[in-house]
Amino acid sequence: MPEQLGGCMVDLKEWRRQRFGTGDDDVALISLGEVASDAKLRHSYVGMLHDFYTKDVKKAADGTVTRGGDMAERFQGQDAWTPTRASDDFEGYVAAQDALAEPQPGRLRTHTSVMVNQSQKQVVGEAWIRTPDTPMPITQWGGHTHSLVRPSARGLGHGKAMLGLSMAKAHELGIDNVHVTVSNDNPASYRRFAAMVIDGRAKEVPGDPQSGRRHYTIPTAPYAAAMKPAAPKATPNPQR
Numbered sequence: 183m184p185e186q187l188g189g190c191m192v193d194l195k196e197w198r199r200q201r202f203g204t205g206d207d208d209v210a211l212i213s214l215g216e217v218a219s220d221a222k223l224r225h226s227y228v229g230m231l232h233d234f235y236t237k238d239v240k241k242a243a244d245g246t247v248t249r250g251g252d253m254a255e256r257f258q259g260q261d262a263w264t265p266t267r268a269s270d271d272f273e274g275y276v277a278a279q280d281a282l283a284e285p286q287p288g289r290l291r292t293h294t295s296v297m298v299n300q301s302q303k304q305v306v307g308e309a310w311i312r313t314p315d316t317p318m319p320i321t322q323w324g325g326h327t328h329s330l331v332r333p334s335a336r337g338l339g340h341g342k343a344m345l346g347l348s349m350a351k352a353h354e355l356g357i358d359n360v361h362v363t364v365s366n367d368n369p370a371s372y373r374r375f376a377a378m379v380i381d382g383r384a385k386e387v388p389g390d391p392q393s394g395r396r397h398y399t400i401p402t403a404p405y406a407a408a409m410k411p412a413a414p415k416a417t418p419n420p421q422r
């Protein structure tokens with residue numbers, strides 16, 4: 183369905199595909215340091231922060247506005263890394279994110295990797311791996327892995343591709359069985375895990391049906407050798 187973009191009628195999904203590719207392309211997880219050392223990727227990364235800041239916006243009933251979706255914590259508080267600040271001091275931004283991977287009392291370590299489409303030199307999202315490897319209470323934090331695809335590049339298969347790459351990264355960080363919980367109102371996320379259950383790569387862990395969340399566990403060993411992500415479906419989902 184064509185939509186209005188910058189004064190022109192365009193097929194938005196096609197526009198996104200041309201700009202960001204799909205999860206079937208030449209995608210990889212790289213470090214923030216590698217992003218910092220490449221001017222084009224750095225520019226695209228800052229574009230992703232703007233994307234989250236301007237498009238992942240929630241308005242609460244009391245009128246409070248939260249910007250950034252799952253990245254909101256970065257954009258708030260005294261030491262907020264707004265997209266503009268990150269652009270002005272990218273090295274400082276990288277150091278602040280890398281510090282989250284260091285051991286800290288009372289906090290899980292968060293290891294950030296950036297998903298890039300290598301042939302297009304575009305940043306499409308970010309994967310967070312949380313350690314140490316403890317199944318509980320890790321699920322209270324959402325789990326060992328967390329995927330974020332930039333709002334403009336969603337629905338193109340990157341989220342599915344990111345899962346395979348995240349499992350390989352988790353394995354590298356010493357996690358043998360990834361535990362994740364997903365909210366029942368987040369089909370774009372849980373459909374990826376449900377597909378893994380169907381083809382035997384994940385199990386759904388029975389839990390409290392009242393919790394509103396689904397809990398999955400995925401052994402990471404099969405991903406150790408193959409860093410290649412699973413191919414997304416060729417045809418778009420008609421229910422979307």
Ligand SMILES: CC(C)(COP(=O)(O)OP(=O)(O)OC[C@H]1O[C@@H](n2cnc3c(N)ncnc32)[C@H](O)[C@@H]1OP(=O)(O)O)[C@@H](O)C(=O)NCCC(=O)NCCS
Nearest residue numbers: 329330331336337338339340341342364369370371373419
């Ligand atoms: C969840 C997220 C990572 C998925 O990434 P994505 O690139 O949009 O997902 P994909 O294109 O790979 O699609 C994954 C599956 O969800 C389906 N899907 C995608 N968007 C959907 C939507 N809005 N509604 C319902 N299903 C959707 C796809 O059809 C696909 O399922 P299928 O293979 O059965 O057809 C992305 O939406 C995101 O960053 N969300 C915000 C952060 C978040 O919620 N992270 C997960 C926390 S557990």
